[in-house]
Amino acid sequence: MGKLSSEEYWDSLYKPAVLEHKQFSFKEKIKALLTTLFGKNSLRSYSDYLLWEKIYKKYLPKTKGLKFLEIGSAPGENLVRFSQTFGYVPYGIEYSESGAELNREMFRLHNLDPANVIHADFLSEQLHNQHKESFDIVYSRGFIEHFTDVDAVIDKHLNLLAKGGRLVVIIPRIKGVNHALGMFFHKEVIPMHNLSIMGKKEFSKIFDRTDLSTLFCDYYGVFTFDLFNTKPASPLRFVLKLCNILQFVLNLIFHMLFRNKRAESRMFSPYLLYIGIKK
Numbered sequence: 001m002g003k004l005s006s007e008e009y010w011d012s013l014y015k016p017a018v019l020e021h022k023q024f025s026f027k028e029k030i031k032a033l034l035t036t037l038f039g040k041n042s043l044r045s046y047s048d049y050l051l052w053e054k055i056y057k058k059y060l061p062k063t064k065g066l067k068f069l070e071i072g073s074a075p076g077e078n079l080v081r082f083s084q085t086f087g088y089v090p091y092g093i094e095y096s097e098s099g100a101e102l103n104r105e106m107f108r109l110h111n112l113d114p115a116n117v118i119h120a121d122f123l124s125e126q127l128h129n130q131h132k133e134s135f136d137i138v139y140s141r142g143f144i145e146h147f148t149d150v151d152a153v154i155d156k157h158l159n160l161l162a163k164g165g166r167l168v169v170i171i172p173r174i175k176g177v178n179h180a181l182g183m184f185f186h187k188e189v190i191p192m193h194n195l196s197i198m199g200k201k202e203f204s205k206i207f208d209r210t211d212l213s214t215l216f217c218d219y220y221g222v223f224t225f226d227l228f229n230t231k232p233a234s235p236l237r238f239v240l241k242l243c244n245i246l247q248f249v250l251n252l253i254f255h256m257l258f259r260n261k262r263a264e265s266r267m268f269s270p271y272l273l274y275i276g277i278k279k
């Protein structure tokens with residue numbers, strides 16, 4: 001299966017200090033200040049608001065205690081949030097050693113079982129024999145676009161999902177304006193992504209299979225700088241910090257303009273999302 005990114009690359013992102021650093025970052029401090037000034041929801045990412053308040057609430061099961069698996073789970077923030085919002089029992093598969101450790105630390109911090117973080121290569125046959133059809137929901141975000149043979153990666157997602165369970169897959173859309181900005185901030189990471197699946201038609205085709213029934217397959221979100229990063233020492237990191245602060249203002253405007261209406265577009269939308277049921 002053609003891999004576009006390496007374990008060493010992901011390992012380098014998850015140094016042990018990351019968890020502590022993230023919680024007290026400059027961006028978080030500014031966000032806390034602006035939230036106090038403008039109110040709790042007004043600065044929240046508009047894409048995130050649509051995803052969690054509108055789409056997930058409509059299409060994800062409400063049953064507490066369901067076994068929820070994230071593939072490529074470090075640092076574990078998504079899993080904590082699903083556990084807190086829906087009462088699911090979170091599991092993660094992560095092959096980066098520092099990433100798996102960070103995910104365990106995140107679980108300990110939130111009184112979740114660190115033993116549910118499986119340190120393994122998702123492509124390993126042993127893992128698939130051991131956990132076949134074991135999970136009620138299988139989720140990945142920012143994962144499948146790092147492979148060339150995406151159909152085979154989805155086969156593996158489905159192998160771990162129980163019949164009748166939900167498959168949830170999110171990819172970023174590095175197209176249009178997002179591609180231009182991605183090239184500006186960190187052009188070296190662009191080739192790590194399979195850009196050919198980032199159109200709505202091409203993305204939908206991946207899930208057009210007899211063993212899946214589609215609930216949702218579309219762009220979501222308007223525009224967000226959250227999609228971008230820079231090299232650790234690049235001077236562009238300061239520009240991106242400013243853009244992230246500007247994003248709070250954009251979020252405020254998106255909330256006022258669009259409210260609950262969807263305003264997705266081929267040019268700007270930052271993500272594609274699939275939710276379906278395994279038959």
Ligand SMILES: C[S@@+](CC[C@H](N)C(=O)[O-])C[C@H]1O[C@@H](n2cnc3c(N)ncnc32)[C@H](O)[C@@H]1O
Pocket residue numbers: 010011070071072073074075076077078093094095096099120121122123141142143
């Ligand atoms: C873009 S990150 C997604 C991080 C996280 N899911 C999120 O949205 O916060 C992709 C993750 O997949 C992991 N990964 C990549 N290939 C993998 C593989 N073959 N097996 C397990 N994990 C893998 C990487 O180490 C990385 O943590």
